[in-house]
Amino acid sequence: MTVSIKEVMNTSPVMPVMVINQLDQAVPLARALVAGGLKVLEITLRTPVALDAIRRIKAEVPGAIVGAGTIINTQTLKSAIDAGAEFIVSPGVTDSLLDAALASGVPILPGVITPSEVMRLMDRGITAMKFFPAEAAGGIPMLKSIGGPLPQVTFCPTGGVNPKNAVEYLALSNVACVGGSWMAPSELVDAGDWAEITRRAAEAAALKK
Numbered sequence: 001m002t003v004s005i006k007e008v009m010n011t012s013p014v015m016p017v018m019v020i021n022q023l024d025q026a027v028p029l030a031r032a033l034v035a036g037g038l039k040v041l042e043i044t045l046r047t048p049v050a051l052d053a054i055r056r057i058k059a060e061v062p063g064a065i066v067g068a069g070t071i072i073n074t075q076t077l078k079s080a081i082d083a084g085a086e087f088i089v090s091p092g093v094t095d096s097l098l099d100a101a102l103a104s105g106v107p108i109l110p111g112v113i114t115p116s117e118v119m120r121l122m123d124r125g126i127t128a129m130k131f132f133p134a135e136a137a138g139g140i141p142m143l144k145s146i147g148g149p150l151p152q153v154t155f156c157p158t159g160g161v162n163p164k165n166a167v168e169y170l171a172l173s174n175v176a177c178v179g180g181s182w183m184a185p186s187e188l189v190d191a192g193d194w195a196e197i198t199r200r201a202a203e204a205a206a207l208k209k
């Protein structure tokens with residue numbers, strides 16, 4: 001299935017950012033999130049098992065839309081595409097990464113903070129971006145300010161977003177969804193507490209956009 005970046009951003013109000021330390025946690029974790037209503041999953045390439053986790057989730061978790069996060073260069077881009085990532089997310093952008101991503105055709109959610117970064121991506125035809133690290137980079141006031149001159153750009157703020165401030169982010173006209181790790185923190189994953197992860201996912205999925 002091919003998804004567009006619009007579908008990636010509009011399917012759920014919250015995109016879980018997943019750090020998978022052990023490969024055998026990947027499928028139950030993804031199932032727990034999907035069961036709660038969060039189908040779009042970002043697997044960060046922060047751990048050695050991440051690429052295999054993407055492969056397994058794609059093969060074994062129907063309904064999941066599986067993306068790769070922490071794409072920082074052309075090598076990680078290629079590995080993620082080879083593993084079957086349906087979209088990719090990056091914390092920032094370089095020209096080489098952007099060129100390769102656009103040439104590959106894979107939907108990309110590139111990370112930005114400043115108006116100049118936003119404008120450079122607009123020049124390349126990109127209007128959907130990750131705002132990262134959201135809280136540290138000015139949070140809601142920053143996004144509101146960027147939305148003044150650049151209202152055509154839609155963001156997925158990520159980094160420091162939690163169940164409380166997510167509601168305020170989602171209320172902004174230039175925010176389509178938020179990203180966050182609070183549904184699946186490592187304590188719950190390591191404890192195998194899939195029921196609590198599903199509960200948190202359901203709560204996140206019910207947030208209003």
Ligand SMILES: O=C(O)C(=O)C[C@H](O)[C@H](O)COP(=O)(O)O
Nearest residue numbers: 044069070091158159160180181
């Ligand atoms: O690994 C990446 O590619 C990232 O860009 C970082 C993640 O999106 C944030 O670290 C999630 O932030 P928290 O929800 O505050 O845990």
